Amino acid sequence: MSEGSKRALIYEFMPNGSLEKYIFSHEANTTISIEKMYEISLGIARGIEYLHRGCNMQILHFDIKPHNILLDENFIPKVSDFGLAKLYPTDNSIVSLTAARGTLGYMAPELVFKSIGNVSYKADVYSFGKLLMEMAVRRKNTNVSEEHMSRIYYPSWVYEQINEGRDIELGDVTEEERKITKKMIFVALWCVQLKPNDRPSMHKVVEMLESEIESIEMPPKPSFSPHEMPKEDFEIKASGGLTNIPKSYLDSISWMEGFPRLDLEERRRRRDPLDSLAL
Secondary structure, three states: OEEOOEEOOOOOOOOOOEOHHHHHOOOHHHOOOHHHHHHHHHHHHHHHHHHHHOOOEEEEOOOOOHHHEEEOOOOOEEEOOOOOOEEEEOOOOOOOOOOOOOOOOOOOHHHOOHHHOOOOOHHHHHHHHHHHHHHHHOOOOOOOOOOOOOOOOHHHHHHHHHHOOOOOOOOOOOHHHHHHHHHHHHHHHHHOOOOHHHOOOHHHHHHHHHOOHHHOOOOOOOOOOHHHOOHHHHHHHHHHHOOOOOHHHHHHOHHHOOOOOOOHHHHHHHOOHHHHOOO
8 A cells, every 4th residue: 555655555455464373372262173284284385486487487485384384264274475476487497596585494405415416496495394294293393302402404304204104192172183284294204305306396286185095195204403414514514504594503504424523612623614603
């Protein structure tokens, strides 16, 4: 809206607030059913697919997370906060960025390590996968267990539970609800594959979410390990190649498993290159 030289942005009122409180809160008035959570996830997927394919320019959001999903009075989701979004021609399969962008825990690895793959719309797919995993199991993707939280990459942990036939604690749920949750987990695991080329498009994500669980192929085990990227790439990045990447991001993702984790004093003593990264 504009009046003379004055301009104002007008936003649609979203009475149910952000998705974040419905995923992580245990209060009775913020609990929604597995079926409703699934419907919300499908709505989000369709919204991101529209950003990628439904406009004259592809819109890459780069900050898909629970806080940026708003819910109207009918719990219809709307993707919000386009502060980090970028516009690119629809035929651009690779995009150029001068710095990594996103939120810790949802940021695609190729935004940090170029050896993993080129930056593209698959970065949003990765972020959606981390979000979808949290929606399926109702816990933060960095909070598997207090005892092993610093060592276990959450999607890998979930994969192991399913692959070995162990149930993920979901409480008192029906068989149909269990199947819905498993489908959401399968799709999430496809989305968070390490290499961008191994992730589906959002169009394919929507197709999988709309299909039956039996038709979805078991995804490969997701990983985020330094063994899968050149040692020199790790050293270049850690020694200041991307000084705007928070050390807490590097610590929060468990590609550190396989590397001995050092406490703060030990890092200072050894002058660990990770500590040179700006917070």
